[in-house]
Amino acid sequence: MSVLVVIPARYASQRFPGKPLVTLTGPDGIAKSLVCRSWEAATGAPGVDRVVVATDDDRIAAxxxxxxxxxxxxxxGCRNGTERVAEAHAALGGGFEVVVNFQGDAPLTPPWFVPDLVAGLNADPDAGMATPVLRCDGAALNGFLEDRRAGRVGGTTAVFDDRRRALYFSKEVIPHTAGRYAPSDPTPVFHHVGVYAYRPQALAAYPGWTPGPLEGLEGLEQLRFLEHGHRVLCVEVEARGRAFWEVNNPEDVSRVEAMMAAAALT
Structure with missing residues (x-):
């Protein structure tokens, strides 16, 4: 299947203005912008035919x-990354069988997530969109809970049915669990990774759907699919020992740099 990867990037982030241009220093001591590192991660994904950055900002474009x-x-006027990806796909003339929204704030996204999503769509023809989820271990879950206690908006969690169809996504930690987990223990909580693979028809329709109240409350663009009755496939992926985190807040920069160093990612 022909695959287009679009990296949406905007300068005017409310929580972190100018985020795509913030620099991350790798273990080799070389500093590169967040959008550059995300680009390098996207171009490393197998089976991808083209990678573009979609932006409305001349500084990011330069x-x-x-x-x-x-x-x-x-x-x-794009209200979120999915709308920006839809506009970019249309501007390129369409023609791709799968369009992937690869978040510009997630340079640690493993390259194998993209073919996993494409395979998921192939196996579920009724799903208009697929997105990856990672089972949290105790260390990851405790990190989520610590962020929430500190009032920080950290990662997103997902719950889904027995066919892996999404039931809900939230910036709160769901489902609630009273369990106590050692750092390496598996937990019932799944971290939603902000990568999306769309069928072109679903992507083209998305900007015309009215944003629902849940999308507005959570600030999660994928909820528009659920609020309009469309199926979202959650594809469970494997981290293969690699730590994963997005740059959501300024304090995440050092966290991601540490994870890059641990994985020897330059």
Whole structure:
């Protein structure tokens, strides 16, 4: 299947303005922008035909062109990354069988997640979109709970049915568990990884759907699919020993740099 990867990037983030241009220093001592590291992660995914960055900001566009990336300029009216990806796909003339939204704040996204999502869509023809979930171990779950106690918006969690169809996504830690888990213990909580693989028809329809109250409350774009009755497939993926985190807040920069060093990612 032909696969387009789009990295949506905007400058005016409420929690972290200018986030795509913040620098992350690798274990080799080289500093690169967040959007550059996300681009490198996306281009490392197998089975991808084209990677573009979609932005409405000239500063981000100049940075991407500076490291040799391809830019698609989109409007400032896009309300979230999925709308920006839809606009970029349309601007390129369509023609791809799968369009992947690869988050510009997640340079630790393992490259094998993309083919896993494509395979998931192939196996579930009724799903318009697929997204990866990782089972939390005790250390990851405790990190989520610590962020919430400190009032920080950290990672997103997901719950799904026995066919892996999503029931809900939340920035709270769901489902509730009273269990106590050692750092390496598996838990019943799944970390939602913000990568999305869309069928082109579902992606094109998305901007025309009215945002629902849950999307507004949680600030999670994928909830629009659920609020309009569309199936979202949760594909369980394996971390293969790699730690994963997004840059959601300024304090996440050092956390991601430490994870890059641990994985020897340059």
């Amino acid at each position: 940075a991407v062109r500076g490291f040799g990336g391809e830019v698609v300029m989109t409007s400032s």
